[in-house]
Amino acid sequence: LKFVCYSNDGVDDHMMCLIGLKNIFARQLPNMPKEYIVRLLVDRQRFGEIAFCAISADEQVKGYGTRLMNHLKEHARDVDGLTHFLTYADNNAVGYFLKQSFTKEIYLEKDVWHGYIKDYDGVLLMECRIDPKLKYTN
Ligand code: ACO
Structure with missing residues (x-):
């Protein structure tokens, strides 16, 4: 087996x-x-969903969340061939996602993602286009 x-x-x-x-x-x-x-x-997906994202309380706002996201973008693009991320951001995390180049506008066509990711209440759907060339990590 x-x-x-x-x-x-x-x-x-x-x-x-x-x-x-x-x-x-x-x-x-x-x-x-x-x-x-x-x-x-x-179907081959062009996008990935960030379902969970968290840093330990005593390590927050030290830049780790940004570094984590940069690694994730590079891996998703170079290994998985993804072009976008979507996330349902908690209201208090919207500022963090904005700083990671997520937008409140969703440019991906709805039929590309609708039905693939779970809908939640009280959260904001945000999108990030992964730059095809940018070196996100050192
Ligand atoms: N609201 C607004 N701005 C924020 C927030 C926030 N909640 N958290 C971080 N930022 C800002 C920082 O001030 C920093 O700004 P700067 O570049 O101008 O200095 C920038 O975002 C990057 O901050 P980092 O230090 O890299 O972020 P951190 O390591 O704290 O990680 C995270 C951010 C993941 C949101 C962390 O604070 C956390 O775990 N929070 C609690 C859990 C949470 O809310 N997770 C997201 C839920 S949504 C989801 O999981 C899909």
Whole structure:
């Protein structure tokens, strides 16, 4: 028995496995719309969601949050091929995200992200375009 992780990376064998997996999910989770299963399994995402972001209380406002975000941007771009981040920012963290080049305007088309990330109340959806060339870390 072995466990492997596959993504839609253009390798035919991997796509065959994803289709097999789609069939298992569709059969075993009959309440899930099939299009939704296919979308989550097969679509290649251009964006990543920052679901959680926190620094220990006694280390906050020392620049670690900025450095963490810069590493994340570089990794997401260079390793995962992402172009954008989305986040539902808590109201008290909006200032931090603004300083990390997140905007309150969402430029990504809604059908690209809607249904992929969880909606929350009392938070603000923010977007960040990852610069394709910028060196974010030293
Ligand atoms: N509101 C406004 N500005 C902020 C905030 C804030 N809450 N936190 C940091 N900043 C500013 C800093 O003053 C600094 O400004 P400067 O560049 O002009 O000096 C800049 O943002 C960067 O600050 P860092 O020191 O790099 O940020 P820090 O290491 O404190 O990390 C973080 C920021 C992650 C928000 C941290 O304060 C934290 O863990 N807060 C509590 C948890 C939280 O609210 N997390 C975000 C929830 S939303 C989510 O998880 C998707």
